[in-house]
Amino acid sequence: MNGGCVMRPTGERLRANVWGRYHVTDECDGCGVCAICAPLNFDKSWDGTYYAVAQQPRDEAQEEAMRAAIAACPQHCVKCEPNLD
Numbered sequence: 001m002n003g004g005c006v007m008r009p010t011g012e013r014l015r016a017n018v019w020g021r022y023h024v025t026d027e028c029d030g031c032g033v034c035a036i037c038a039p040l041n042f043d044k045s046w047d048g049t050y051y052a053v054a055q056q057p058r059d060e061a062q063e064e065a066m067r068a069a070i071a072a073c074p075q076h077c078v079k080c081e082p083n084l085d
Contacts, residue, residue: 013079016045020056022066027077028052034078038065 009027017023022041024034028050035042035051041062043054057063070078 014052016052021080022053023079024052025077027075033072034069037069037072
């Protein structure tokens with residue numbers, strides 16, 4: 001036992017995401033697949049442990065890239081809430 005406190009993922013939206021429909025949850029492990037699919041929309045955290053949405057899509061090409069990121073994410077932590085704009 002190391003005595004440290006480990007936060008377990010809850011599936012909640014990370015505060016680091018910009019406001020909007022697309023977001024990353026606390027289940028992200030920092031693999032970077034999302035940033036490969038949509039490099040204009042995701043940024044790595046300061047400590048490199050997760051990614052967050054840095055910019056909501058601005059055109060159809062970016063929308064398509066975000067949909068690809070959702071489909072490719074191995075942790076299923078890139079989400080879209082269609083009613084948020």
